[in-house]
Amino acid sequence: MKIVRVAVAVVIIADRVLIAKRATHQHQGGLWEFPGGKIEAGEELESALKRECKEELDIVPSIIKPLTVIEHTYPDKAVQLNVCIVPDYLGVPLGREGQPLQWCRLEKLSSYEFPEANKSIIELLQN
Ligand SMILES: Nc1nc2c([nH]c(=O)n2[C@@H]2O[C@H](COP(=O)(O)OP(=O)(O)OP(=O)(O)O)[C@@H](O)[C@H]2O)c(=O)[nH]1
């Protein structure tokens, strides 16, 4: 299976993380996620992350710190999540694609339903 490379932004301010709800028609629809999306051919991770943050949240990350890379194979799709921490940004986040947003306390992350691949990200964030 071809691996889809994805840029994932974990926007954290103090003890809260910005999460978004995936639309029902999307892959892993109805679950919560960290904003982000597919890295285009020839695109750098940072550029993809900034582009997705603008497209999905209308913010511009001012600091980007690589956190981890996670490879996960769903029954229908293989993904490589390139997860970055965004501890600062310009603008005011809004769900530009109509997706609900939530500032979730780190300790509460486990009470939201995320795609399987996110489990180890959440563990990392909470430890
Ligand atoms: N953005 C994002 N994608 C995730 C997460 N966890 C996870 O397994 N994925 C998977 O990564 C893949 C790509 O993400 P995406 O659907 O947001 O890509 P995109 O923004 O380019 O969307 P589009 O294809 O609707 O245009 C999806 O298959 C999605 O299920 C996550 O926390 N955030």
Ligand SMILES: [Mg+2]
């Ligand atoms: Mg996306």
